[in-house]
Amino acid sequence: MTSYKPVKDRFEVFERSDGEVFLLLEEPFCKRCADPIQEEYAGHGLCYACYEGDTRVDGYNLSKVYAASIYIKKSRGHNLSKEIKEFKRNPEYGEGLSEILEHCIAEKYPELQNYELMVAPPSGDGERDQMDELLKILSQDVELPYRPILERSEDYSSQKELSDKGDRIENVEDKIRCTRDLNGEDVIVIDDVYTTGATMYNSAKALREKGAGTVIGLVLGRDGSLSHFEFAGILEETEGEDEG
Numbered sequence: 001m002t003s004y005k006p007v008k009d010r011f012e013v014f015e016r017s018d019g020e021v022f023l024l025l026e027e028p029f030c031k032r033c034a035d036p037i038q039e040e041y042a043g044h045g046l047c048y049a050c051y052e053g054d055t056r057v058d059g060y061n062l063s064k065v066y067a068a069s070i071y072i073k074k075s076r077g078h079n080l081s082k083e084i085k086e087f088k089r090n091p092e093y094g095e096g097l098s099e100i101l102e103h104c105i106a107e108k109y110p111e112l113q114n115y116e117l118m119v120a121p122p123s124g125d126g127e128r129d130q131m132d133e134l135l136k137i138l139s140q141d142v143e144l145p146y147r148p149i150l151e152r153s154e155d156y157s158s159q160k161e162l163s164d165k166g167d168r169i170e171n172v173e174d175k176i177r178c179t180r181d182l183n184g185e186d187v188i189v190i191d192d193v194y195t196t197g198a199t200m201y202n203s204a205k206a207l208r209e210k211g212a213g214t215v216i217g218l219v220l221g222r223d224g225s226l227s228h229f230e231f232a233g234i235l236e237e238t239e240g241e242d243e244g
């Protein structure tokens with residue numbers, strides 16, 4: 001099986017206060033969904049999927065997604081991926097990961113400071129709510145309010161019988177709802193990993209239905225296949241059979 005390692009000069013280096021060094025996403029990446037793109041295609045500014053309109057970042061409910069870095073399951077040479085994976089089991093990683101998001105908001109993507117509210121997608125059944133703890137820490141460090149206003153709505157379809165048929169059909173697949181009315185606030189949805197975009201999109205949609213202004217996403221890791229990242233020029237094959 002082929003092993004891959006990051007192409008280091010395609011990343012920005014960030015040193016955390018504990019001395020740990022991370023490889024963060026550097027341009028060119030898609031201006032909509034943060035997917036890394038080949039340097040030759042940097043001029044387009046969009047990945048192929050977004051260029052074709054085949055994306056969950058629809059520009060209406062979900063305006064844009066920012067990512068601190070990529071996420072790869074075989075995390076050889078990419079310690080942020082390793083920490084994201086550990087974080088799912090161990091909430092103690094939250095504080096260190098919060099510092100990476102703080103760097104994104106304070107310096108890497110300073111336009112994020114124009115947003116008014118941070119939220120997290122609802123956690124899965126039985127999972128510990130790791131993002132909730134992380135965002136409480138981040139909220140203090142970046143002075144942006146965090147509100148736990150998204151929740152799962154398994155009984156959503158029965159509730160929808162009270163409303164009009166069009167809405168019911170349109171929303172039948174929705175699993176996320178917002179528990180509070182919003183008043184045009186611009187919102188950042190923060191999650192650990194962006195994979196298909198379904199969670200991010202449905203979170204944004206729920207927020208917009210309750211009156212949010214612009215909704216964007218911010219994640220620690222933009223997921224993708226190893227071969228795709230190799231094609232984009234940010235991973236390269238490495239010698240040896242061992243997997244990290």
Ligand SMILES: [Zn+2]
Nearest residue numbers: 030033047050
């Ligand atoms: Zn894209």
